[in-house]
Amino acid sequence: MTTTKHEFGEIQRKNMEAAMRLAQLSIDNSQRIMELQSQLARELFENSVEQTKLQAGSKDPQDIVRLRAQYAQETTQKMIAAAQQVAEIGNSARVEFSRLLTEQLAAGSQDMVDAFQTFFKALPGQNSNLLETMQQAMTNANTAFEQMRKAATNAFDSAGEVTKKAAAKGRK
Template structure:
């Protein structure tokens, strides 16, 4: 009985370690995104103050319109750059989470399958078909998750490539 409890404890430990890695990844990327947002906001505020000063000293309507147009263009470019950086961080995070979850599904399904095999071996009825069905279900789940991760990563890359081509 103690060996079964030890096996379950080991599975729980592995799951906890994976959850901690995911939490750490989330915290680090959230910090990076907040830094980007704060830097962009500061820069936009400073430019806004400079623009207001320049607008107050404009002598003619043409100069006023040029200042407004330049400020709007600069603001738009900076906001797009900020969004692009956040999207890149998000894509990298998504890929890393996909990798971690895939690893967890792979090792977790193997560990769970082995634990179930040992548990069923100790029982009077040993149904190999049930074990095979469970392993197939776990493998199918892992494969589907990996496929979804690849598809979403490819879609994001295509979207960012289109955005890059549109700016040229």
């Protein structure tokens, strides 16, 4: 029974390590997005100051209209580029989350089966049907998770394509 407690403790430790890796990944991606937003805000502010000076120095109304249109176009392009970068960060985070979860489930399932085997072997009567049922349930859970992961991957890939197409239209 002590071995089983130790095995379940080890499973818990591995789950905690996986949770810490996921948390660190989330923090890293949040920092990347915040840096991107800060850089974009700084660039937009600098460009707006520059444009204000140019427009204030111009006496020709048509030149002012041209400068405003140019500024609007440049700003829009920067916003679209930033949105694409955020989408790429999100997509890479999703892929990494999925990989880590799949890895954890695969390793965790085997650890869990091993722990249950040890536990069931220690029980009086050693009902083999109970162990087979537990293994089948774990296999079914892994299969269901894999199907959900594939569906989520397809959905995010489709959303990424829609974003890229919309960004391409915005540049035209």
